[in-house]
Amino acid sequence: MFKKLSLKGSASASNQIKSSLQRNIKNSILTQYPKLKDIEEEIFPKKVAIVQVKCQNHINLILVNSEIIFFNERDGPYYPTLRILHKYPDILPHVQVDKGAIKFVLQGANIMCKGLTSPGARMDVDLPADSIVAVMAEGKKHAAAIGVTKMSTNDIRTINSDIGVNNIHYLGDSLFTTPTLSE
């Protein structure tokens, strides 16, 4: 999603949004990621207003302290950025790809089923289709990408061809290289 998007200058409108909307955003993020409830204060400090920046292709970025922490597309689900995921890796279910796939994942490629079923890869949790996952890598501690499963983990195992996880946000894309947006 962010391969070609240049964040600088593309932000068409960044508003201090209404506090009711802020609450809405916060609530929808918290319901989506129930594990964040314990650390709500850390991620959304009460005194600091949430800023929403609208970018090209209907992408919205959620900023706190001018740090990008979440983003979504149109009215879709909110995704955490990789930096948040690195801090709190448990907020998303993990899938692991094998070593050979890392290179391609970091270039923004979608994750093929073969890369999720080979010996180096792991899928510990059973997931339905269209769930947001953290893409870990064999031999690495931190996530390499954030993706959305295109089919359920069972299907990935049985069909074992074609794209299994759509790559949404990966190390080295333009969202990762611009951690903060100053207004």
Add this chain to the structure above:
Amino acid sequence: MEPIIVEYCQVCGFPREYCEYSASAAACLKANGPYVSADAAATTTDNNTTTTTTTTTSTGVEDKLGELKVIDDSKEEGHTDSAAPVVEKKKKKEDKSIITIEVVARNKKKNVTSISGLHLFGIKLADAKKVMANKFSCGCSVVEKPGLGEEINIQGDFCEELVDLIEDKYPQIPLTSIYFIEDKKKVPARR
């Protein structure tokens, strides 16, 4: 839930363990030294069986890093070699006359294509203006730019079509001396 503080590389911005996959792997290695994950360091102090496995993997990684470094060095050399003549070429061309085409966004949907340098090739701007207005069927005007001489402004975004038109109508202009200005950088229109 405690936040994990991830060590990011100063050079490439990736977490340290991903440095080997970044474009600047060699530079990262130079700046940081080989990456040893905390797990590997911890397990080496544990019992013997695990140490053997971890050490083998870590050496494997180091070997790979070495390979990467070698490859990257060669690439860099290649780049410098190819970069040098390009710079020379550009310098030569700047002595000669060039044509620059720039698209300026007037508001969200509307653009103005401004083309400067035509007079350097002995083209009458008034004539060229007529030709372009005819070809693109749009407003077109000769504008005096202080310090830069005269240029032609065309309503709309025609930078690609303009190159074709110049190629057709004015064969005396070499295509290599036509440049686009994109993000304030000169980009050759045709390669």
